[in-house]
Amino acid sequence: GAVVSQHPSWVICKSGTSVKIECRSLDFQATTMFWYRQFPKQSLMLMATSNEGSKATYEQGVEKDKFLINHASLTLSTLTVTSAHPEDSSFYICSAYYGVSYEQYFGPGTRLTVT
Amino acid sequence: DAKTTQPTSMDCAEGRAANLPCNHSTISGNEYVYWYRQIHSQGPQYIIHGLKNNETNEMASLIITEDRKSSTLILPHATLRDTAVYYCIVRPWGGSQGNLIFGKGTKLSVKP
Numbered sequence: 395g396a397v398v399s400q401h402p403s404w405v406i407c408k409s410g411t412s413v414k415i416e417c418r419s420l421d422f423q424a425t426t427m428f429w430y431r432q433f434p435k436q437s438l439m440l441m442a443t444s445n446e447g448s449k450a451t452y453e454q455g456v457e458k459d460k461f462l463i464n465h466a467s468l469t470l471s472t473l474t475v476t477s478a479h480p481e482d483s484s485f486y487i488c489s490a491y492y493g494v495s496y497e498q499y500f501g502p503g504t505r506l507t508v509t
Numbered sequence: 510d511a512k513t514t515q516p517t518s519m520d521c522a523e524g525r526a527a528n529l530p531c532n533h534s535t536i537s538g539n540e541y542v543y544w545y546r547q548i549h550s551q552g553p554q555y556i557i558h559g560l561k562n563n564e565t566n567e568m569a570s571l572i573i574t575e576d577r578k579s580s581t582l583i584l585p586h587a588t589l590r591d592t593a594v595y596y597c598i599v600r601p602w603g604g605s606q607g608n609l610i611f612g613k614g615t616k617l618s619v620k621p
Contacts, residue, residue, distance in 0.1 A: 398552075400552075428608050430611075437596075437611040437612060437613055437614065438547075438553065438611040439611075440608045440609075440610070443608060485550070487552045487553070489552070489553075489609075496602075497555055497558075498555065498608075498609055499555060500545075500552035500553045500554070500555075501552050502551055502552050503550070503551060503552045505550070
């Protein structure tokens with residue numbers, strides 16, 4: 395089956411710094427990847443859709459200048475949280491389409507804590 | 510907004526079948542029913558999907574009513590590792606229709 399990895403699995407950073415999260419499709423090419431955010435005891439919320447070689451499409455209310463997404467290759471998308479604040483602390487999860495039926499396969503998630 | 514309604518939580522005894530209901534009364538003709546689950550602090554895992562026929566795979570069975578307004582996910586022999594939040598999602602077929610919209614799901618607790 396399709397495997398999506400994320401790195402790091404958890405990260406702690408200081409307020410005001412930036413942090414990059416990587417999402418990789420390990421055994422398939424992913425032209426479209428998605429980034430979700432999940433706060434404690436809440437469901438997943440889509441942040442943006444990332445297409446290889448083009449600009450990401452952000453959901454309403456998501457600051458594109460704060461959450462920078464780069465999908466430079468068919469196997470890698472990155473999410474950079476710029477000038478992080480404690481309220482950005484969350485569980486960030488990526489996913490990718492796989493196969494002719496466009497199933498979404500999810501990465502294991504990255505736990506971000508901003509102190 | 511999610512187009513599905515699921516019970517907030519359910520319990521199931523280990524080894525017994527877990528039947529998780531989902532209501533999707535406003536489903537359109539081109540929309541499929543997908544089920545995912547999320548074990549605590551992990552990314553969601555795809556389980557199964559279907560249009561109108563019942564489906565079965567190595568993980569579960571999906572029973573969709575004839576009018577397609579509801580469905581049931583069946584885990585035939587639940588184990589403790591099946592404890593998770595289960596999401597029922599309706600989505601049109603194909604990649605152009607984009608992302609999955611997650612509702613609150615059903616928290617299934619499998620008890621010994």
